[in-house]
Amino acid sequence: MIRFESVSKTYDGQRRAALDRVNVDIDKGEFVFLVGASGSGKSTFLRLILREQRATRGKVFVAGRDLGKLHSWKIPAMRRQIGTVFQDFRLLPNKTVTDNVAFALQVIGKPQSTIKRVVPEVLELVGLDGKGGRLPEELSGGEQQRVAIARAFVNRPMILIADEPTGNLDPATSIGIMKLLDRINRADTTVLMATHDSTIVDQMRKRVIELDDGEVVRDQSRGVYGYQ
Numbered sequence: 001m002i003r004f005e006s007v008s009k010t011y012d013g014q015r016r017a018a019l020d021r022v023n024v025d026i027d028k029g030e031f032v033f034l035v036g037a038s039g040s041g042k043s044t045f046l047r048l049i050l051r052e053q054r055a056t057r058g059k060v061f062v063a064g065r066d067l068g069k070l071h072s073w074k075i076p077a078m079r080r081q082i083g084t085v086f087q088d089f090r091l092l093p094n095k096t097v098t099d100n101v102a103f104a105l106q107v108i109g110k111p112q113s114t115i116k117r118v119v120p121e122v123l124e125l126v127g128l129d130g131k132g133g134r135l136p137e138e139l140s141g142g143e144q145q146r147v148a149i150a151r152a153f154v155n156r157p158m159i160l161i162a163d164e165p166t167g168n169l170d171p172a173t174s175i176g177i178m179k180l181l182d183r184i185n186r187a188d189t190t191v192l193m194a195t196h197d198s199t200i201v202d203q204m205r206k207r208v209i210e211l212d213d214g215e216v217v218r219d220q221s222r223g224v225y226g227y228q
């Protein structure tokens with residue numbers, strides 16, 4: 001589903017590579033934690049998958065497509081297959097929960113009848129039924145993150161990328177969010193999550209890929225946050 005073949009990325013004007021000859025193969029339906037110190041290259045790794053950045057050397061494949069050869073007009077369609085969730089939720093503050101989720105479908109041209117049917121379904125899936133009429137500011141942080149996950153998942157993407165999704169949440173709320181991501185993963189969505197949350201990584205026992213200074217220094221199935 002995601003394949004990095006000897007991928008290096010050096011940002012313009014930088015001497016050090018943000019990613020250095022990275023080889024990674026992630027299968028459909030896997031759940032993968034991406035860990036590493038600040039500046040180790042996690043966000044760069046995620047940006048390459050979204051084609052927000054291009055590899056300086058090597059090849060990145062998503063769903064069999066070589067992103068280096070992807071025409072720029074094909075990028076939006078490729079990105080539609082990837083849901084994204086961030087630490088800071090990134091909801092539209094003046095839109096209700098329902099409208100935040102519906103908007104994701106409107107922009108890709110889904111008919112109103114589909115939107116009316118699908119949005120309540122996904123809100124129920126994330127545990128927000130009955131809260132569709134609220135504004136983001138009327139929700140807790142955990143609930144706001146559930147809206148963001150609903151929005152990322154409503155189009156049933158093949159891949160869900162989560163960049164520090166529990167970074168702003170307390171431990172109990174974080175567990176709820178992880179249960180939700182686990183459920184989404186069980187529905188055959190490949191989940192890739194960058195995190196500093198060692199408790200979560202240690203509890204979940206999923207595959208762990210660790211970056212250090214742009215290099216993969218560990219790739220462990222059923223791993224923990226740090227070395228054992």
Ligand SMILES: Nc1ncnc2c1ncn2[C@@H]1O[C@H](COP(=O)(O)OP(=O)(O)OP(=O)(O)O)[C@@H](O)[C@H]1O
Nearest residue numbers: 011012014018036037038039040041042043044045
């Ligand atoms: N747009 C950019 N231009 C130049 N250098 C960059 C850019 N983005 C990141 N870098 C550099 O690339 C390296 C990797 O950064 P990256 O953001 O991928 O790390 P990270 O692991 O996601 O860090 P964090 O956990 O703090 O989010 C760092 O040295 C950073 O300074």
